[in-house]
Amino acid sequence: MGSGKELLILGLLCMLWKCFSLCDLGFEQIDNHCVDVDECQETVEGCGEHAECFNTNGSFYCQCRSGFTNIHGKVNFTVVNGQCQDFNECHNDSNICGHNAHCSNLIGNYSCTCNSGYTTASSSSGGCIDINECSEAEIKNEDLCGVKGTCKNVNGSYWCKCPKGYTNYGNQRSPCSELECDSFNGDSGPAPSLRGLADILFLMRNSCLALSDPSAASEGTADGEALLEKLFTATEAVLSPGHLDSSKDVSGLLSMVENAIMFIGPQLKDKLTKIETTETETEIAVQRGKTRPTGSIHLTNENASLDTDWTTAAGTGTYPGFALAALLSYKNLESSVNHYFEDLTGLEKDGVNPSFQIFSRVVSVLVSNPSTQSLSCPVNITLRHLQDTEESPEVSYICAYWSEKGAWSTDGCYQQHSNATHTVCTCEHLSSFAVLMALYPIEHTFGLLLVTKIGLTFSLLCLILSILTFKFCRSIQGTRTTIHLHLCICLFMADLIFLAGISQTEPVGGCRFVAAMLHFFFLAVFTWMLLEGVQLYRMVVLVFNANIRPLYLFVTGYGTPLVIVIISGIIRPKGYGTNQHCWLSLKDGLIWSFFGPVCFIIILNVFFFIITVWKLAQKFTSLNPDLSKLHKIKAFTVTAIAQMCILGLMWVFGAFLFQGSPIAVAYSFTILNSLQGTLIFIMHCLLSKQVRDEYAHFLSCICTPQKKGFSDLSSTNPSSSQSQGSRSGQITGESQM
Structure with a gap:
């Protein structure tokens, strides 16, 4: 508005000057001669922002700078004909950066960014060229596709071809992971008394073979959510009759369910999946990506909660582009594991050995980290007691896990603190856990004996x-x-x-x-x-x-x-x-x-x-x-x-x-x-x-x-x-x- 007022005043002065001067508008009288006036020097802002001023004999005109255009589309203009505005090169020319780059508009300019899998060409012609990730990984001695996978470069990306027995679960840019389909073999699976799981074992084995070798796929395969639902339906059928007969049955069931979850997890579509039956309650969290996930993990259900982080869940070894953490509670399994305390030693108090009983639900904790026997950072598991109790010198709470021997053990699992309703356990390895209540017998004092x-x-x-x-x-x-x-x-x-x-x-x-x-x-x-x-x-x-x-x-x-x-x-x-x-x-x-x-x-x-x-x-x-x-x-x-x-x-x-x-x-x-x-x-x-x-x-x-x-x-x-x-x-x- 300031430049407009100046031009208006200048025009009025010129009109007055013409009335009193012999020179035309755009000229001034010097020593009885009419000389051209350079309006561009006298009014710097006469053309507005983002424009250049050009003087002419007796007048001047304006032109927009590169990257800008006149609002009325004129090349030469004065302030009367409008000002300059930014010209969106990306919108007006969709191919300005080429097919392999992304255009970003700037004020008066634009920039080109190469798409993922491309880099700026070193030649003078510019543009973006494909990156050969396989060659670069080989030069850097990196293993993009795992030990057994074969890397193949494609325009703007790469994909991993997995041999028989390996899979990347449909994510072609993930390393190939070995599939252990034999873990779902009925002959090496649960004990004969758990043959109620034969159908789900057969189904998951077929799904495993289909992932491993599409030519071996059979009918009846299902996606991750459907497999998970079928797994816990079959588990419910096994647990609903009641007591399992032996510790071998318990170990077989726990191992089979854990292997199934680790197999199904990479096939789940959602980041968080919850499923509950009358016998189990499960929450599974997954993360996918080329880089390792970070941040905390908190999984919870009615009977337990898990606190850890994605660094612990993913591990420090080869990252397959997938990480998992799962919390599984068995609602009625404690009656079947309430007799196997052979591995509990060193818990005497004043020379008295306690008796034990399960005082929480049995809970399984799983992560995709293959080194779960020696975690870099312990995990915290909060277990709810089966019933509220008051503190007593004759009672203590012990954090225990189900060992490979088919009995409860306390190695590497410690009680952090307890109250009347919950016990928090810190464990250096992962397995199936429970809180044990240790009952110390009454000390028969001399007076009582007498x-x-x-x-x-x-x-x-x-x-x-x-x-x-x-x-x-x-x-x-x-x-x-x-x-x-x-x-x-x-x-x-x-x-x-x-x-x-x-x-x-x-x-x-x-x-x-x-x-x-x-x-x-x-x-x-x-x-x-x-x-x-x-x-x-x-x-x-x-x-x-x-x-x-x-x-x-x-x-x-x-x-x-x-x-x-x-x-x-x-x-x-x-x-x-x-x-x-x-x-x-x-x-x-x-x-x-x-x-x-x-x-x-x-x-x-x-x-x-x-x-x-x-x-x-x-x-x-x-x-x-x-x-x-x-x-x-x-x-x-x-x-x-x-x-x-x-x-x-x-x-x-x-x-x-x-x-x-x-x-x-x-x-x-x-x-x-x-x-x-x-x-x-x-x-x-x-x-x-x-x-x-x-x-x-x-x-x-x-x-x-x-x-x-x-x-x-x-x-x-x-x-x-x-x-x-x-x-x-x-x-x-x-x-x-």
Whole structure:
């Protein structure tokens, strides 16, 4: 706008000058002569930007500089005819740089950039010529196509020809990678029990052969996504039935799935692929390109997460133009690998070896780096616990991997930190991982051992006295006395075996025998308790003929526990005996072969006792009750209920004892265990007047031997004994006890 104002003023001045001057416009008067005015020198900006000014006689004109053009298309112009603007050479001449270059417009100019695979010609003619990548790689001693690949130059690029047995997965500029199609051979693959994967093995082998040698391709090949879906569908069919039979089966399955993912990965189209079934959950990340990828990798699912980087995933060896990282979680595999802890050593605490159990899902981590046994940078794997827990000195979390031996190992895998829900593991190699919970047994201090020995010894003494009383005290003989006698015998044997063998875990066969005996005798104790409840029920409800035949008592009291132990031993023979105690294993549900019958017996007895108390209440409200008989049955019922409560309460604490509970639970179990024999002796012997009379009579015979003859005569008088038994029968409907 400034130059326009100047020209306008100049024009006005010229008009005025013409009015007062004799010279025409474009001239000036000098010494009475008209001389041309050089407008280009007087008005430098008269032509605007990007233009050149040319003076003429009496006038001037403008021309645009190279790379610019007049907005009205004029070659010569003045400011009145418009100004200059940039001329887009790339748009107006699409071939200005040739076919092998890219044109970039500049202000007043343009530039040419050779396409990939071309370089600027060194000759004066310019232009771009093809780069022979194969020759240059040979000069630089580079291996563009891998050891077995053949490089062939093409205009602007190159491609790699792979021999049979190698492939670049359709990316012709990638090095040739060897295909291991034999890894999908059913004969060298999973164990016979995993033949459910035969179809997917066959399918992937055909796909592998098709990539390796197109002439060997067979029908049924599929792309990467379809193969991946078929793989996990087949894996689901194998895992859904439940437990795998051996560590060999587990290793075969893990290896087959890992090989399949490494084969399928390069065929995936997307950079991130997720797939989930009822048995597995997988996330796979891939990167492609001529240069090695960089940056971090974070893969995650509901049960685990992986943190590493692409440098670790790709490795430092020959880069095939492809990198992969995968995180695979098995949702139900932990039950199949919960027994193989042979490789776990050096985890003692204060000289005590822990027991182990799987405490997370089994997770496989895969990368395309062929050197996964010694990673340049460790990877971090976060595993979610199967259940939330609180910190305890008896529990620690261990990061472990599934070794080639078919067992869990900790070499090169370390716990970084743990909380109630997760454990972070740092591992220097890759495999299948899990968190193990190490359970350290309760330390049996001197005080606990002393209480155990004293309490059980006292219980055994009381049980011996009770057994002798029930066996030889004539005045109390009857069905209930027989039940009490065998209940005491079973409890005596259980306590004796418990005291002598509960901690004798070696040899294994002896420990299993001790566990089986404890299982049998403790079940027999509760079975005889059930028979006592049945007898009380019959006494109150039936009144007449309430006794149970001894044969039925023995068959039920000893036969039922024996059948349960035999069946349990056949189904779970290894469940008898653990690393810490000669008792039933808490794994695989074998413990319920004891707690199941115990709970069932307690429920039945509660039912019998409720009926008994209800019937007693009705009889007490009748008009002419037999008070002596009712009071006696009431006493029997109270003692039976107390007996059941103390035994049941003991095994509530006993259930927690064998799961690594605090020391207070161990003391409670030991004290209650010692109270059993004592309680039976007090309730059924010392509180019984007839038994006290028998004790007094026996002691009087010992203290006053001169009256022995009379005492023997009295005690053996048939009529006296018969009349006494008759009176007892009238009171209770059976013998006194």
